[in-house]
Amino acid sequence: MTPVPIGATSPRELPARRPARPRRIRVLHFCPWAARLQDAAEFLAGLPRLDLRSRVSNPADPALMRMARLDCDWHAEHARAFGAMRADGLEFLPARVFGATGAGDVLAARKPADEEWWLVITGQHPQLLGALAGRLFSACARQGVRTLFYAFDEASRTMPCFGEIAPHLAALIHDERPLAAWAAAQLRPDCQLIHRSWVANLVPFAAPFVEEPEPKILFLGSKLGLTAHRQRQIDFLQRRYGERFHAICDHSLAVGDRAKLARFKVSLCPEGRKFAAPAMSETHTDRPFWSGCLGLVPVSEDSAAGGRLEGLHRERLIQRYARGDLNALEAACERALAAPTAERRRIYEHYNRQETVGSVVAAAILAAGA
Numbered sequence: 001m002t003p004v005p006i007g008a009t010s011p012r013e014l015p016a017r018r019p020a021r022p023r024r025i026r027v028l029h030f031c032p033w034a035a036r037l038q039d040a041a042e043f044l045a046g047l048p049r050l051d052l053r054s055r056v057s058n059p060a061d062p063a064l065m066r067m068a069r070l071d072c073d074w075h076a077e078h079a080r081a082f083g084a085m086r087a088d089g090l091e092f093l094p095a096r097v098f099g100a101t102g103a104g105d106v107l108a109a110r111k112p113a114d115e116e117w118w119l120v121i122t123g124q125h126p127q128l129l130g131a132l133a134g135r136l137f138s139a140c141a142r143q144g145v146r147t148l149f150y151a152f153d154e155a156s157r158t159m160p161c162f163g164e165i166a167p168h169l170a171a172l173i174h175d176e177r178p179l180a181a182w183a184a185a186q187l188r189p190d191c192q193l194i195h196r197s198w199v200a201n202l203v204p205f206a207a208p209f210v211e212e213p214e215p216k217i218l219f220l221g222s223k224l225g226l227t228a229h230r231q232r233q234i235d236f237l238q239r240r241y242g243e244r245f246h247a248i249c250d251h252s253l254a255v256g257d258r259a260k261l262a263r264f265k266v267s268l269c270p271e272g273r274k275f276a277a278p279a280m281s282e283t284h285t286d287r288p289f290w291s292g293c294l295g296l297v298p299v300s301e302d303s304a305a306g307g308r309l310e311g312l313h314r315e316r317l318i319q320r321y322a323r324g325d326l327n328a329l330e331a332a333c334e335r336a337l338a339a340p341t342a343e344r345r346r347i348y349e350h351y352n353r354q355e356t357v358g359s360v361v362a363a364a365i366l367a368a369g370a
Helices: 040-045 062-083 100-108 125-129 132-142 162-168 228-244 255-263 287-293 308-314 326-337 341-354 357-368
Strands: 023-030 090-092 096-098 116-122 146-151 171-174 192-195 214-220 245-248 264-269 297-302 319-322
Touching: 023 062, 040 062, 040 096, 062 255, 062 357, 090 357, 096 100, 100 125, 100 132, 116 125, 116 357, 125 132, 132 146, 132 162, 146 162, 146 357, 171 357, 192 357, 214 228, 214 255, 214 326, 228 245, 228 326, 255 264, 264 287, 264 326, 287 297, 287 341, 297 308, 297 326, 297 341, 308 319, 319 326
Parallel strands: 023 090, 023 096, 023 116, 116 146, 146 171, 171 192, 214 245, 214 264, 264 297, 297 319
Antiparallel strands: none
16 A cells, blocks of 8 residues: 555545536527427427418418428428437537527526527528527627527528628538638637538437348439439439439428438438539538438539548548549449448448537537537
8 A cells, every 4th residue: 555645635535526517508499490489399299280381382282382391390300409419518408499480589588597508590590580680699699698500501601691690609610611701700709610511410320220221222302403414313323223223303201201211222412402513612412411320321423622521432431423424423333332231330320420410519519618
């Protein structure tokens, strides 16, 4: 036994250190399909019965109603993801959601002293608040509610109200391109700025890993993105693979059905909605990310310069091919179809742990500090 020097305190007499109490985080998420401020779990439970007719220009049109339901469910899934966030050092309390008509509820709510509140808003949604956006964010800041804006599109360069909300942001997650100079100057010096485009709006590991998927290729797209360039690739894959290629071209997949796609082995993913446009040169859609979360091997056209997709390609977490090169497309699909189970599981683990909206937002809140 090592002797204790005279005048020193015996280790047995040292007071026990209390573990640091985790920060208690309450997320208030703006959802365009919500109304009053309410618990996210309550909102999600009532979603199947939500009457969307007043939100659609022609509720008698079944196609418009179907697209409204898909959009509603897709955005509501963010609330589910934010309600399931986890991070060491943070205790996430049950999330709440609100819509434009619930902004007053947010301002009227009183934050308990032992809770840290974060208003989380995504995409172009601040613009939906109109002239209220700047006033709401400013009032929240005065009341100690911090705001995180996940602008997965080019918000600083296209969103009219960006200048009004920028001075009140505690955290901004923007696309990979530089912010507009004037917009960057509006941010507070302590604003947590992260350059990262959109990821999967899935709860991590919500879909179980499929050990032996069907050796087929899935393409999930929309009518808007079905350009002549994309149609040429679809036609090529249909001729090459026949029944081993399955294309959904009307964006008709419900959020609740995404997990069913885990039966496919490969997912052909469009990289950006404006494939060759400079505005999307280093950004992308969420398709590769939720495909990876399902355990599919993502295959993406190299229609953009650099960006995170190139890094994922180097790590063999995505297969890429040169824009418009059908031979390279076939080679990428063949590599993906040949991927062994261990490689697919590595893809599945990475995307679920690193490429979901909850993991990105939780990390940003953690980095922002108390």
